[in-house]
Amino acid sequence: MPSIVEERPALHDALESLHRASQTPAKQRTVKVSGVVDVICRHALEDGLAEDALRDVVHLASVKTYLDQTSVTTLIKNLYPAQRVPADVVITVVGALGQGKGKPSPGTQDGLVKWLTTVHEIIENPNVLSRLYGVLFSMLDMISIRTSLCHLLSLITRRKHVKPFRIQQILELSRGLGNEPALQGLLRVFKDYYPDIILGSTSTSRKSFAPQPDAEWRSRISTILDASTAADETLTDRHNGFKVLRRGRRRSKASAIPDVHTHHATEASVTLEGIDTVEDFVEKLDRIEPPGQLISFLTDPLLQKFVELRPSPITSTRIDLWLSTCLEDAYESERTGTGDSQYLKEILEGLLTHAQYTKGLHSMTLAFLEVYLSIWNGRDNVEAVLGLLSRIPIDAFADAYATYFQPMEQALASSQDASAYEMLIDFYAAVLHHQVCAVASQTIQLSSARQQIFHDVAAQVSKLSTSLLVSLAPGTGHSLISSILSFYELLSTSSKPHTVPIIVPPMHLVYLLTQLASSTTFSRICGIVASYKLAFDQHPKPVKNYYPSDVTESLNMCLRDIYHLVWISRALIVAEQKAIGLYCDPELRSTLNDYLGGIDREYAIGTSFGLSNNAWLSSMSAAAWHTIEEREINREGFDRNNIQYHQGPVSPRSLEVLKKMGGVGVNWEGANGYKAFVLNWLAERGLGGIRELMFATVQELRKQGANE
Numbered sequence: 244m245p246s247i248v249e250e251r252p253a254l255h256d257a258l259e260s261l262h263r264a265s266q267t268p269a270k271q272r273t274v275k276v277s278g279v280v281d282v283i284c285r286h287a288l289e290d291g292l293a294e295d296a297l298r299d300v301v302h303l304a305s306v307k308t309y310l311d312q313t314s315v316t317t318l319i320k321n322l323y324p325a326q327r328v329p330a331d332v333v334i335t336v337v338g339a340l341g342q343g344k345g346k347p348s349p350g351t352q353d354g355l356v357k358w359l360t361t362v363h364e365i366i367e368n369p370n371v372l373s374r375l376y377g378v379l380f381s382m383l384d385m386i387s388i389r390t391s392l393c394h395l396l397s398l399i400t401r402r403k404h405v406k407p408f409r410i411q412q413i414l415e416l417s418r419g420l421g422n423e424p425a426l427q428g429l430l431r432v433f434k435d436y437y438p439d440i441i442l443g444s445t446s447t448s449r450k451s452f453a454p455q456p457d458a459e460w461r462s463r464i465s466t467i468l469d470a471s472t473a474a475d476e477t478l479t480d481r482h483n484g485f486k487v488l489r490r491g492r493r494r495s496k497a498s499a500i501p502d503v504h505t506h507h508a509t510e511a512s513v514t515l516e517g518i519d520t521v522e523d524f525v526e527k528l529d530r531i532e533p534p535g536q537l538i539s540f541l542t543d544p545l546l547q548k549f550v551e552l553r554p555s556p557i558t559s560t561r562i563d564l565w566l567s568t569c570l571e572d573a574y575e576s577e578r579t580g581t582g583d584s585q586y587l588k589e590i591l592e593g594l595l596t597h598a599q600y601t602k603g604l605h606s607m608t609l610a611f612l613e614v615y616l617s618i619w620n621g622r623d624n625v626e627a628v629l630g631l632l633s634r635i636p637i638d639a640f641a642d643a644y645a646t647y648f649q650p651m652e653q654a655l656a657s658s659q660d661a662s663a664y665e666m667l668i669d670f671y672a673a674v675l676h677h678q679v680c681a682v683a684s685q686t687i688q689l690s691s692a693r694q695q696i697f698h699d700v701a702a703q704v705s706k707l708s709t710s711l712l713v714s715l716a717p718g719t720g721h722s723l724i725s726s727i728l729s730f731y732e733l734l735s736t737s738s739k740p741h742t743v744p745i746i747v748p749p750m751h752l753v754y755l756l757t758q759l760a761s762s763t764t765f766s767r768i769c770g771i772v773a774s775y776k777l778a779f780d781q782h783p784k785p786v787k788n789y790y791p792s793d794v795t796e797s798l799n800m801c802l803r804d805i806y807h808l809v810w811i812s813r814a815l816i817v818a819e820q821k822a823i824g825l826y827c828d829p830e831l832r833s834t835l836n837d838y839l840g841g842i843d844r845e846y847a848i849g850t851s852f853g854l855s856n857n858a859w860l861s862s863m864s865a866a867a868w869h870t871i872e873e874r875e876i877n878r879e880g881f882d883r884n885n886i887q888y889h890q891g892p893v894s895p896r897s898l899e900v901l902k903k904m905g906g907v908g909v910n911w912e913g914a915n916g917y918k919a920f921v922l923n924w925l926a927e928r929g930l931g932g933i934r935e936l937m938f939a940t941v942q943e944l945r946k947q948g949a950n951e
Contacts, residue, residue, distance in 0.1 A: 254292075257282040258299050265308035280314045284321040291325030291467035294332075301332050304355065305339035307347055315347070319354040323467055327367040333359065337375050340382055349387035356391040361460070363398055369519065372399045380409060383416060383426075393425035397432050402517040405436045435504055436516065485521045487545050499569070499589040503539045503546050505532055515545055528552060538565045541593030547600050566607040574611065578618050591627035598634050602680075609635065616650035621658030629666060633673035639692070640699035648703075664711055668726040671704045672733055679737045688741040701746045704730055712755050724759065728767045735774035738782075745778045745790065750797045754825060757805065762859040762930060770932025772801055776939045806940050809933065810918070814852040845894065854921050855892040860933075867924035868893050871917065875907035893917055912943075919944065 260279045264272055283300065286292070292300065300322060304315050336355045339347055346352070363372060372379075372395075379396060383389055410433060417423075417430055487503040505514035513530040517523075524545070531549060537558060540546040550558060573590060576582030594608050608631060619628065632651055637643045651670075655663040678696060682689060708727045715723070731748055738745040748771075756768040775798055779786055786795060804825040807813040815827035815835075827835075832848055839846040850856055854864050872889060875881075887906040889897065895911040902908040910916040922934040922944075938944045 254283065254286045254296055257286070258296060261303065261310075262299070265303050265310050268309050269311070276310065276314050280317055284317060287321045287323045288463060291323045291464075293325050294329055297322065297324050298329070298332055298335075301335050304351060305335050305347060307345050312348060312350055315351050316354055319351070319358055322358055322362075323464055324362065324365065325467055327365050328362050330366065330368040330371040333366055333371050334375070337378055340379075340388065341385070349385075353388045353391050356388050356395055360391065360395045360398065363395065365464075373401065373404070373519075376400075376404045380404075380412075383413070389423075390425040393429040397425075397429050400429070400432050400436075401519065402436050402512075402514055405433050409433075410437070435502075485524050485545055485548075486519060487515050487543055499586045500542050500593045501536050501539055503534045503543050504536070505534045515549060518545060524548070533558065536565075537561050538569075541590075541597045544600070547597065551601070562605075563607060566605065570607055570611040574615055574618075577615070584623060588624050588627070591624045591631070595627045595630045598631060602634075603636070604631060604634050613646055616647060616654065619650075619654045621651075621654035621656070621663065622660060625655075625658075625660075625666065629670045629673070633670055634677055637674075637678065637696050640696050640703075644699075644703070662722065664707070665723045665726045667707065668704060668723065668730055671700055671707075672726070672730040675700050675730070675733060675737070679733075679743055682742050683739075685742050694742075694744050697744055698746055701734060701748070705749050705752055709749070709752050709755070712752070718760070721761075724756070724761075724764055728756070728764065728771070731771045732767065732774070735771045735778065738778045740783055745775065745782065745794075747775055747794055747798050750801055753801055754804075757825075760859060762863070765859055766925070766930035766932035768932070769805060769936040772798070772805065773932065773935035773939045776802060776936075780939075802936070802940050805936060808852045809854060809857070810937060810941065812847075812850040812853045814849050816849070845896075850894065854918060855894060860925070861892060863925060863928070863930075864893070864921050865891055867921045868917070870924065871909055871920055872907055875909060879907070881907070914943075 257279050260274050261276070261283065264274060264276050264279065269276075283296075286296075300318055303310070304319055308315075336359055339355060340352050347355075359372070366372065376396070376399065379392060382392060383396075385392070413426070413430055413433060417426055420426060503515055505512065505516060512532055513527045514532055515534060518527065518531075528549075531553075533549075534546065537546070537550070540550045540562070550562075569590060573582060573587050577587065594605065598604050598608070612628075612631060612635075616628075628651070632647055635643055635647055652667060655667055660666075675697070678700065682693070704727075708730075711720070711723060712727070734746060734748075737743050753768060753772065756764060759765070779795065779798070782789065807816055808825060815825055815832050836848040839848055839851065846856075854860055857864075868889060868891065876883065876886060885905075887901060887904045889901050889906060891897075898909055898911055898917065911918065913919065922937055925931070926934040
């Protein structure tokens with residue numbers, strides 16, 4: 244049966260039909276236009292229109308034809324480009340605007356301008372609209388498209404476009420039309436560039452600025468562009484870092500961090516607002532005039548680059564002065580309870596944005612955090628505060644803990660937020676990540692004091708994790724457990740000889756996690772232990788010259804215990820008296836074994852935690868067995884009506900009995916055996932940690948992995 248895709252009419256045929264219909268009066272047509280339009284729109288919505296198809300539709304919409312207004316409007320609303328919009332398509336659209344015998348209707352022209360506003364950031368050549376600025380500006384007297392045209396011009400206006408004659412024209416229009424919202428928005432853009440020339444106030448409202456594309460359009464065009472791999476950016480993240488950031492109508496009037504504006508500039512001035520591309524920025528870097536308020540560098544990527552690449556004492560002093568005054572006022576306001584929460588939120592988020600860009604904290608930020616943490620409630624701006632604290636330079640963990648981390652922990656603990664401890668563990672994971680990144684490029688051995696920082700961070704998390712785990716009620720705290728595991732996944736894979744030490748968690752914590760009733764948790768902790776095994780295997784030898792024997796012995800004990808538990812059915816076996824892991828008193832183990840044997844002679848304590856009988860894995864192991872059984876039945880051509888099926892659970896003896904009774908023949912051990920298949924089957928479904936541990940421990944499996 245042919246698929247729906249194959250039955251869908253070809254886009255090429257639909258475009259040809261539309262072209263013929265556009266030249267034929269409605270009464271003389273043999274094809275229904277609405278059906279043709281529907282086919283084209285369906286292609287556009289699902290796959291986007293390639294350059295040629297987009298060009299064809301735009302050409303039809305840009306001239307006066309016999310097509311009805313509803314069909315043309317529908318086509319324009321569904322002009323989803325599959326790639327970046329070619330420059331000639333933009334020129335065609337602009338050429339369709341204005342008065343003339345062959346021009347499309349005012350409604351069509353307005354729709355085309357709105358479409359340009361929507362796609363202006365994904366035009367192949369961004370400068371094409373800039374070169375057509377004069378043409379667009381000259382059409383502001385057209386009532387039918389003025390609102391949409393003002394929105395478009397507001398988005399593409401740069402300092403070079405703000406000429407004296409245009410200022411005069413827009414002022415005259417404004418005086419003649421009153422407070423027309425879109426025109427006032429464009430006038431506000433002009434005034435931002437020349438506040439000393441355009442005097443008076445410009446009243447703006449929500450309708451003064453171009454509306455954002457609706458959520459459905461954003462999602463659709465992002466999906467199409469990503470699928471075609473024709474663009475590196477989506478409409479939700481269109482800023483390329485080489486244009487000043489404009490927040491438009493979303494900017495608060497009381498914004499703590501202003502947009503970038505260069506005051507007292509002339510036509511000959513080179514300003515950041517006039518930069519459009521990286522080439523433009525590099526070429527004019529030495530001639531750019533600093534903006535009026537340098538504090539905008541906290542959030543503006545272009546100004547951040549300017550400050551970093553053209554440092555000066557004056558620039559640093561201006562930034563320091565503003566930050567010290569602002570943060571001091573913010574602290575006093577918070578201390579007295581008179582602060583503006585939104586204002587402080589914007590400042591802290593700006594500081595975090597700057598820290599993410601520079602990979603470090605401003606000295607003023609450190610001083611502010613030291614005093615602010617003493618009054619912080621642990622709830623307000625928690626993401627920004629924790630993000631800043633995680634980037635604090637640490638010379639000695641004890642000092643950083645006493646000054647910053649301990650007050651932060653106390654504030655989180657008092658916040659009565661259910662996720663506070665989860666955030667705390669995630670915070671220390673971020674601290675560890677930044678410390679690892681800071682030494683990643685080191686080629687010489689770190690000092691013992693520097694390496695001690697990693698030990699101290701791990702010790703703090705181990706203490707917190709153990710305390711939290713033993714306090715959890717059964718079946719709760721899944722997010723917290725996941726955060727703990729994420730920390731140790733990072734720690735176990737971050738070691739680097741002579742730089743980042745291998746830090747094994749306390750074994751009692753590992754065993755606590757191993758015994759939690761969750762297959763995901765069990766798999767992840769197995770993966771963590773496997774990562775430590777791999778780290779020691781890859782470490783320069785002999786390992787005992789670098790790490791105490793207690794460290795490697797405890798890890799080997801853990802490996803052995805999980806190996807006994809899962810792989811060779813010797814769970815809770817009596818070990819040497821110093822065992823601290825899955826040790827079970829001999830008398831208790833014997834009692835448990837007798838109890839299980841009394842239920843079924845196939846049951847025993849040693850096999851209760853294996854792949855087939857483990858309470859957390861047995862259902863998945865059974866599903867894996869059914870897969871093996873079906874594979875063997877199909878391969879050997881067995882009669883499904885007469886073959887003996889396995890009733891489970893699978894064991895070495897049950898496999899032997901099954902084969903004798905006419906069932907499939909599957910080995911228990913070996914590369915193609917049941918156990919190896921289950922490991923791979925679990926790994927394919929997200930439980931790869933068990934496989935990693937067994938492959939790191941079992942020599943036969945390790946050889947198999949090397950040969951794969």
